Amino acid sequence: MNVLPNGFKFSGISCGIKESGGLDLALISTSAPSVVAGVYTQNVVRASSIDWNRNLTPADDFRAVVINSGNANACTGEQGIQDNQRMAQIVAEQIGATAQQVLVLSTGVIGQLMPMANIEPGIIDLISQSQNSITHFNLASQAIMTTDQGPKTISLEIQSDGQPLRVAGIAKGAGMIGPNMATMLAIMVTDAKLSPANAQGMLATAANRSFNRISVEGHTSTNDALLLIATGESGVEILSDSQLAQFSATLDSACIELAKQIPSDGEGASHLVTIEITGAQSEEDADQVARTIAASALVKTAIAGSDPNWGRIVSAAGYSSVAMDIAHTHLTINGNCVFQSGQPIAFDEAAISQSMADNFETKIKLNIGLGKSVATHWTSDLTVEYVKFNSEYTT
Amino acid sequence: MNVLPNGFKFSGISCGIKESGGLDLALISTSAPSVVAGVYTQNVVRASSIDWNRNLTPADDFRAVVINSGNANACTGEQGIQDNQRMAQIVAEQIGATAQQVLVLSTGVIGQLMPMANIEPGIIDLISQSQNSITHFNLASQAIMTTDQGPKTISLEIQSDGQPLRVAGIAKGAGMIGPNMATMLAIMVTDAKLSPANAQGMLATAANRSFNRISVEGHTSTNDALLLIATGESGVEILSDSQLAQFSATLDSACIELAKQIPSDGEGASHLVTIEITGAQSEEDADQVARTIAASALVKTAIAGSDPNWGRIVSAAGYSSVAMDIAHTHLTINGNCVFQSGQPIAFDEAAISQSMADNFETKIKLNIGLGKSVATHWTSDLTVEYVKFNSEYTT
Numbered sequence: 001m002n003v004l005p006n007g008f009k010f011s012g013i014s015c016g017i018k019e020s021g022g023l024d025l026a027l028i029s030t031s032a033p034s035v036v037a038g039v040y041t042q043n044v045v046r047a048s049s050i051d052w053n054r055n056l057t058p059a060d061d062f063r064a065v066v067i068n069s070g071n072a073n074a075c076t077g078e079q080g081i082q083d084n085q086r087m088a089q090i091v092a093e094q095i096g097a098t099a100q101q102v103l104v105l106s107t108g109v110i111g112q113l114m115p116m117a118n119i120e121p122g123i124i125d126l127i128s129q130s131q132n133s134i135t136h137f138n139l140a141s142q143a144i145m146t147t148d149q150g151p152k153t154i155s156l157e158i159q160s161d162g163q164p165l166r167v168a169g170i171a172k173g174a175g176m177i178g179p180n181m182a183t184m185l186a187i188m189v190t191d192a193k194l195s196p197a198n199a200q201g202m203l204a205t206a207a208n209r210s211f212n213r214i215s216v217e218g219h220t221s222t223n224d225a226l227l228l229i230a231t232g233e234s235g236v237e238i239l240s241d242s243q244l245a246q247f248s249a250t251l252d253s254a255c256i257e258l259a260k261q262i263p264s265d266g267e268g269a270s271h272l273v274t275i276e277i278t279g280a281q282s283e284e285d286a287d288q289v290a291r292t293i294a295a296s297a298l299v300k301t302a303i304a305g306s307d308p309n310w311g312r313i314v315s316a317a318g319y320s321s322v323a324m325d326i327a328h329t330h331l332t333i334n335g336n337c338v339f340q341s342g343q344p345i346a347f348d349e350a351a352i353s354q355s356m357a358d359n360f361e362t363k364i365k366l367n368i369g370l371g372k373s374v375a376t377h378w379t380s381d382l383t384v385e386y387v388k389f390n391s392e393y394t395t
Numbered sequence: 396m397n398v399l400p401n402g403f404k405f406s407g408i409s410c411g412i413k414e415s416g417g418l419d420l421a422l423i424s425t426s427a428p429s430v431v432a433g434v435y436t437q438n439v440v441r442a443s444s445i446d447w448n449r450n451l452t453p454a455d456d457f458r459a460v461v462i463n464s465g466n467a468n469a470c471t472g473e474q475g476i477q478d479n480q481r482m483a484q485i486v487a488e489q490i491g492a493t494a495q496q497v498l499v500l501s502t503g504v505i506g507q508l509m510p511m512a513n514i515e516p517g518i519i520d521l522i523s524q525s526q527n528s529i530t531h532f533n534l535a536s537q538a539i540m541t542t543d544q545g546p547k548t549i550s551l552e553i554q555s556d557g558q559p560l561r562v563a564g565i566a567k568g569a570g571m572i573g574p575n576m577a578t579m580l581a582i583m584v585t586d587a588k589l590s591p592a593n594a595q596g597m598l599a600t601a602a603n604r605s606f607n608r609i610s611v612e613g614h615t616s617t618n619d620a621l622l623l624i625a626t627g628e629s630g631v632e633i634l635s636d637s638q639l640a641q642f643s644a645t646l647d648s649a650c651i652e653l654a655k656q657i658p659s660d661g662e663g664a665s666h667l668v669t670i671e672i673t674g675a676q677s678e679e680d681a682d683q684v685a686r687t688i689a690a691s692a693l694v695k696t697a698i699a700g701s702d703p704n705w706g707r708i709v710s711a712a713g714y715s716s717v718a719m720d721i722a723h724t725h726l727t728i729n730g731n732c733v734f735q736s737g738q739p740i741a742f743d744e745a746a747i748s749q750s751m752a753d754n755f756e757t758k759i760k761l762n763i764g765l766g767k768s769v770a771t772h773w774t775s776d777l778t779v780e781y782v783k784f785n786s787e788y789t790t
Contacts, residue, residue: 074710075706110710310506315438343470
């Protein structure tokens with residue numbers, strides 16, 4: 001984390017939403033009206049904040065997003081809608097904007113009213129402390145965490161036609177992670193100059209290759225959102241086809257790197273599982289096979305036990321509703337072939353199990369024998385700790 | 396278990412497929428050619444036995460089904476196909492039938508060749524011991540078990556136009572249970588006289604209301620099958636509309652009662668979870684909402700912890716892709732309202748939690764506020780014991 005995009009201020013404080021006293025309120029604001037794009041949860045049961053933001057993106061007059069953790073403000077009826085609007089209003093009054101220039105993100109427990117008596121003075125404090133510094137960027141990344149064990153950030157600088165510009169981002173998520181349009185909170189920030197339409201298009205593409213390809217237990221949350229905010233303050237306008245392609249690829253990479261941090265920190269996770277499907281007739285088919293394997297509790301428990309249980313993987317692919325050619329299906333686990341041309345083959349089970357136990361990442365590569373399309377999905381394993389944690393924690 | 400349909404013989408023995416020495420070979424045969432119908436797994440990765448049976452049902456010349464546990468004979472290539480055919484052939488030779496009159500069912504570990512040196516003499520022994528007795532019916536029900544903690548049986552007698560006929564059945568299944576056409580092994584037997592077409596139609600209907608509405612972890616197996624065998628030896632021919640309706644309802648009930656025994660015995664299960672959806676626009680919609688809730692690890696872990704966590708249930712319904720009216724959505728847990736008209740309401744959390752802890756069955760009723768259609772789904776909870784078991788057991 002070395003460079004930040006120009007034109008942003010960040011802040012993260014504790015205002016008393018979390019009983020633990022941890023950081024629970026974050027702000028990202030821009031010094032001038034900026035471009036914003038958003039991708040949101042597909043859950044029909046969703047937080048007030050999601051409806052609010054959806055109506056306001058994409059746009060070119062964005063000024064700030066306020067984010068709270070500890071309370072999702074979901075399933076809270078009319079009061080929830082009013083509380084959400086009030087949060088935008090307070091930010092707007094403090095920075096000299098309209099409420100419609102302010103987005104709101106909430107994450108935490110479902111079905112409890114927001115403690116507005118804490119949040120209202122908290123927002124004023126939050127804004128007064130905001131700065132363009134790595135310290136404050138890091139505070140913001142910590143203030144959006146719920147069951148996360150650590151913050152999730154990315155930052156990089158690229159040269160576009162010889163001129164530097166920067167892309168950074170923060171994300172949160174460890175549970176209730178299901179791949180159905182932006183399954184967590186993430187905010188990408190850049191000082192590239194983008195049109196709202198290009199920003200929205202590139203963000204949707206990046207989401208489909210990153211945050212839509214991760215899962216923990218597959219439960220799509222009520223509050224998931226991914227934002228891209230572009231100040232343009234690098235002075236670099238992304239206009240030509242080659243510039244757009246380069247920026248889009250950079251955004252894809254940044255989102256993938258950030259997204260992979262979520263299942264790596266999945267509740268109770270002892271392995272990050274990378275599932276690469278090849279030989280599919282389309283990218284959609286490959287994605288469908290990958291997410292079906294990623295959703296299988298039997299696959300995820302086997303990996304928790306460092307068991308190269310290829311039968312569970314192949315049978316999960318088989319019920320994904322995707323065409324596959326069993327006679328030309330091959331599977332490797334951590335680079336070792338365990339199933340070839342539809343037949344079991346001899347392999348050193350102890351050695352593969354040891355390699356699974358020794359490495360945090362388990363790599364599954366499955367060729368389904370029909371075409372040339374590929375997709376990769378990242379998930380966590382399913383451990384005793386996940387079940388213990390979710391039998392005891394109220395979301 | 397008091398009455399058995401006429402015209403059947405049953406048998407269950409140990410032939411050495413299971414290392415434990417447990418019963419692992421079962422037979423159900425008929426004294427004369429009988430009607431048979433079948434419903435099978437939709438997994439494209441499937442056992443040789445599934446392809447064999449699919450080609451031979453429905454039919455009116457059935458003589459026997461041989462069932463082994465301990466080995467699924469799935470993902471075993473050409474040798475697996477030959478072994479499956481050989482099993483049918485040995486049975487046929489012993490009972491004076493053709494191989495095409497004999498079905499085969501296998502369940503157990505995927506990807507290992509069948510120990511034919513044990514199975515061949517085993518089948519001869521199996522047939523010599525078969526009898527029409529409750530003892531032998533029970534032996535068969537035990538010999539098809541894998542990770543089941545106990546056998547699953549049903550038996551009932553009805554009067555059709557004043558004449559008695561009988562319906563009985565056995566099933567197995569505790570893990571790799573996902574609702575996508577007959578997700579386990581079950582064999583229903585009756586002495587009603589049915590046409591193959593009626594048998595097939597009524598079996599498909601019953602499957603959709605019973606075995607397709609249960610789940611443990613949602614992993615569709617490679618070997619699932621549900622058979623209905625009808626000897627006609629009661630002398631009661633099911634022909635009129637009213638007789639067909641009555642028999643179909645009886646078969647539904649018998650299948651539902653047998654199906655519910657599977658998640659009740661789900662691997663590591665501490666609760667049977669009954670999910671009843673009302674207020675849907677169609678039965679398909681209601682079913683889709685129910686199975687989405689049933690598939691949520693967050694819902695299943697909350698129930699394991701006796702936590703009335705309604706937010707997880709409502710949010711799971713929300714991502715089921717089914718239309719619902721949140722403002723008219725109501726949820727009860729064990730009869731206690733916890734979410735009314737889209738709003739959180741006050742409830743005695745400790746009392747509901749205690750009721751969940753005290754009862755093996757947790758009853759979830761969700762009205763989604765749009766229509767009059769209903770569906771019920773049965774699943775198990777997700778416990779630490781499930782994860783421990785599946786991290787250590789090779790399927």
